[in-house]
Amino acid sequence: MMEQLLLNFLSSYQIQVLSFIGIFTILAISLDIVNGYTGQFSIGHAGFMAVGGYVAAYLTFYHQVPFILATLAGAFAAAFFGLLIGIPTLRLRGDYLAIATLGFAEIIRVAILNLDVVGGARGFAGIANLSNFDIVLVFTLVSFVLLFNFTRSAYGRALQSIREDEIAAECMGVPTTYFKVLAFVIAAFFAGIAGSLYGHYLMFLHPNDFGLLRSIEILLMIVLGGMGNLWGAFLGAIVLSILPEALRTYNGIVYTIIVVYLIGVVISYQKGRYSLLKWITGIVIAGLTVAALLIFGKDIIVKYAGQMRMIIYSVLLILMMLFQSSGLIGLARDLAKPLSRKLRGA
């Protein structure tokens, strides 16, 4: 329905990008429940996505199970794995948890590589095309509303109390282990849904799509957007789904540079490191970059921009952590503060 409507304005390629924004939004907001709200550090989200995707695809491929049921089955399978993994590992803290989740995701990937019934190392081809923009949109909206309400419930506040101070939370009678496992299971559940949407959209799954790189990509989304805020995760999913596509074209590269530059200016202004001189230097540098782009020609730049995607990602990650660890949403909030004060007349 929506897809037909949108086809009047957008190409099918653009609609595909929009669909992936939806799928990655589900992934990012669910990971944010664990990393942002509960303050635990999971870098194995892609593993749960893989479980959901493969289970759902197995059901629709071999047993012709309706898509909705298969997706739910995939989600429950992922949640079950979340429980299985969460109970032992969530006793660990911080860094150990990170490595353990990474390890489990890797074990899931290696296991699927050796599972011949779902294609093993060849990948799982021939999955029915059961997911489209409309379905992704519905699932994204429902997931967002559910998780948004969850974070605002007593449960959500319990999670945040664990993030702020686990020992204090325990003293206040919050069963911390129970809530940590709960957050983990819920995140896994939604990652499973996203996996099913992903598989039935692309009609193909490969274990290597669910490696560490994918987990880091999801992590980067919530970091960029701002951890502990579902809107931030959503924002991060939008930016990082569009960025690699934008870097494919010349105009996209130029726009990206301008936008990054402007955000940099805003951040330095916000931090009180603003000065006219720096701004002018910045404009000169940006101008030189654009000039370099013009001189060296489109082809070379477009060619290297594709290869530089990961470099750009990693630099973004580091800069974000060094200068703006509350993410884009934190920046927006800081900027809005004086404005709202003015509006209230204070």
Place this chain on the structure above:
Amino acid sequence: MEQLIQQIVNGLALGFIYALIALGYTLVYGIIRLINFAHGDIIMVGAYIALFSYLLLGFGFLPSLLIAMVLCSILGVTIERIAYRPIREAPRITALITAIGVSFLLEYSFQLFFGPQQRAFPEFIKTRYFKLGLLSVTNEQLLILGVAIFLMLILNYIVMKTKTGMAMRAVSFDKDAARLMGINVDNTISITFAIGSSLAAAAGMLLGMYYQQIDPLMGFTPGLKAFISAVIGGIGSIPGAMVGGLVLGITEVFVVSIGYSTLKDGVAFLLLILVLLIRPRGIFGEKVVEKV
């Protein structure tokens, strides 16, 4: 039985390489409580430096090793200075994400500049086989063992017998108290990064000789496995890192030798999770008491 002993001998070389990397992890973790994800990629940088010093300058084994170690220790110190020092007081997650960022930056810049393809690693020494009774050993394996053990002895000497080592131990024990005692904490952390990175560079070169090929992503898996070794042995403990590395190396070679080479990488993580569940502080680790 012979087969078994032969596999253990083969596993020793890999295990000592893991141990060298794990030592760097343990040193850095012990001093600033950060899993330095970029440590694995310093291995890769070290291997590339060794390769180019061979190809471009025509250096042999020892000079290449020294160049790689020196340049990588500079790299390690630089990374600490630029990326880790400003966020030392920030939440742990911030530091961890930054470390992941640095790791990816190194991997993909090398991929951009030197191409993603694998490169043959030069044979620094002619391979020869020695028969020791029923076992056969190559001189390459012996060289790996020799270099690794020598570096470990030096490390042990530095940490246990010198003033710098004493400062390192003091900082890792209590940073603020160490500062009050007149220890320059920033310098000590820099020195720790330099030592850890130079060990990683040596490990990278040995790893290149072991697999006979290198690529920009080569450091990631050994880096993770070395971290696992450090956890198995008890993170922060120097003998622990050595024992953990050996355990992991031998287990891995053994798993491959009984025909499950695709499960090789899974086994390391399985071992990690078992250790974390049974004895989270590792074999030699001290019990950490959570303070409010």
